[in-house]
Amino acid sequence: MNQYKPSLHPTAPAWRYAAPARLLHWLLALLIVVLIGVGWYMMEIEDDPGSAVYFMLHKSFGLVLAALVAARLLWRFGHRPASLPGNVTPWQVRLSGLTHGLLYLCMVLMPLTGIVGAALSKRGLVFFGLTLPRWFVPDHDxxxxxxxxxxxxxxxxxxxxxxHVVAALKHLLVDKDGVFQRMG
Structure with a gap:
């Protein structure tokens, strides 16, 4: 059983992520889940009347996501989080680093490919009903x-x-090592 006691210093800056990192984490988590769900739904109703509003909202919130990802990356480059507790096994530390690196990569590539695809589409890039200036000549293919x-x-x-969620729940419910609480 793990003897790590995060409650001894729950507000110590070295123990928890800073408030801006936690806020950006949860905002991005919520927005990503919603955007993926809306994205899959809108592809199912792509040719239905009224579907354009879902595309507009997906593009608009995708741009918001891109801005939040940029803010998250800027914050992360300037504020390195504390190391994981010493009782976290080396393979878990490596897997955590790899997973986080891939999450960041996807959080950059996801909005980037959507933005470029939308900019190349016939409708163009839209931000809450406002058509943004074209960067490219439309190219459907x-x-x-x-x-x-x-x-x-x-x-x-x-x-x-x-x-990521399974690992977080493992730290919360099985290991009880305070790793989950760092982002809470």
Missing amino acids: LAEQYFDAHGVIAWVLVALIVL
Whole structure:
């Protein structure tokens, strides 16, 4: 049984992630889950009347997500989190680092491929009803390639999120080592 006692110093900066990192983590988590769900739904109703509003909302919140990911990366580069407790096994530390690195990569590539795909599409990039200036001449085939990549990244991101959540729950419910509380 683990003897790590996070409650001894629950507010110590070295123990928990800073408030901006925690806020960005949970905002991004919520937004990513909603955007993936809306993205899959809108693809099912793509040709139905009224589906355009889902595409507009997906694009708009995708741009918000891109801005939040940029903020998260800027924060992360300047504020390195504390190391995991010493009782976390080396393979778990390596897997955590790899998973987090892949999550960040997907969080960058996901909005990037969506933005470029939308910019190449006939409708263009829209932000809450406002059509943004075109960067590219519409190219349906190239847009579809970006959207295909966007879809693949969505599945990779879902798999990484499941792994991340399972690991977090393991630390909370099985290991009880305070790792989960660092982001709480």
